[in-house]
Amino acid sequence: MTTSTTAKTMESTPVHEKKKMIETVNLTKSFGGHTAVSAVSLTIFEKELKSIIGPNGAGKTTFFNLLSGQMKPTSGEIFFQGKEIQHLPPHKRTKLGIGRSFQITNVFPTLTVLENVRLAVQAKYNIHYSMFRHFKHYKHLEEEAYESLEKVKLADKAGQLASNLAHGEKRKLEISILLALDTKLLLLDEPTAGMSIDEVPQIIEVIEEIRDQRDRTIILIEHKIDLVKHLSDSIAVLFHGKQLADGSPTEIMNNEQVQSAYLGGLYNDAED
Ligand SMILES: Nc1ncnc2c1ncn2[C@@H]1O[C@H](COP(=O)(O)OP(=O)(O)OP(=O)(O)O)[C@@H](O)[C@H]1O
DSSP: OOOOSHHHHHHHSOGGGOOEEEEEEEEEEEETTEEEEEEEOOEEETTOEEEEEOSTTSSHHHHHHHHHTSSOOSEEEEEETTEEOTTSOHHHHHHHTEEETTOGGGOOTTSBHHHHHHHHHHHHHTOOOOTTSOGGGGHHHHHHHHHHHHHTTOGGGTTSBGGGSOHHHHHHHHHHHHHHTTOSEEEEEOTTTTOOTTHHHHHHHHHHHHHHHTSSEEEEEOSOHHHHHHHOSEEEEEETTEEEEEEOHHHHHHOHHHIIIIIHHHHHHHHO
C-alpha cells in the first residue's frame, strides 16, 4: 500500500471551494412497510472519495441502486452536477458519467481483455465497427483501451480471454471499462469482496491511484474498515437506512454515536 497525502489535501479544501458532484435530498426507498433508505441527504464533492459504511442491511446497496437508477426512489431527489436525475433510467445516467462497478454484464467472456475495453472506448465515441475499414482507423481506440488497462495494472493480460481472468483481475477489468467510458462518478460496490489475500493490495493500489489523479469522483461501499480509513476523504455511516454520521475519517472514528451504535459490530464483520 502506498502512502499519500492527497486525501489530506481534499480534507483541507474549504467547503465553499468544493463543487458538488452528486447530492441526495431526503432520498427514501421503501419496500412495502420496510424503509431501506430513509430520508438520506448526502453531498459528494467532485474529485473526492467518499465511503458509505454500515452494518449488513443498513441500506448501502439500496442507496447505490438509487444513485445508478436500478431502483426508483419512493421519495426524495438526486442531483448530479446540479441536474435532477432521479427519474432517469440507468443508461441515461451512464451517459451523464455515472458508472457502477458491478456492471460486469459489459464484459464479454469470449473476447480478450483488450477487446472488452476497446468496445467501451468505441461506445464512448459511438463508433460502429466495420470489417471493411482498414484496421488503422481503429488503432487509436486500441491504444486508448490499452492505456485504460495500464491504469488498472492489467496491460500484461491484454491478450487473454476475459473468461480466463482471476476474480480480482475481473474486478480490475470492470474498473478499466468504467475509466474507458470516461465515467466521472465511479460507484464501487465492495471491490475487494471475494478476493484472495494476494489480490486485495493490488485493487487498493488501483483505487488509490485513480483517487490521486483527482479527475474522478469515487463512492465506495466497503466493509473493511482499515481500508476505508486509509482511502477515504470522507465517510458516511448508514444505520437502519438512516444517515447516522457524515464526516472525515477521523471525525467518524471518534464519533461516539458511531462507535457505540455501530463500529464494534463493523469490526466484527470485517474479521469474518
Ligand atoms: N428488492 C428488495 N425487496 C425487499 N427488501 C429489500 C430489497 N432490497 C433490499 N431490501 C431490504 O432493504 C434493507 C437494506 O438492504 P441493503 O442490501 O441495501 O443493505 P446493505 O447495507 O447493502 O447490506 P449488506 O452490507 O449486507 O450488503 C434490508 O433489510 C434488505 O432486506
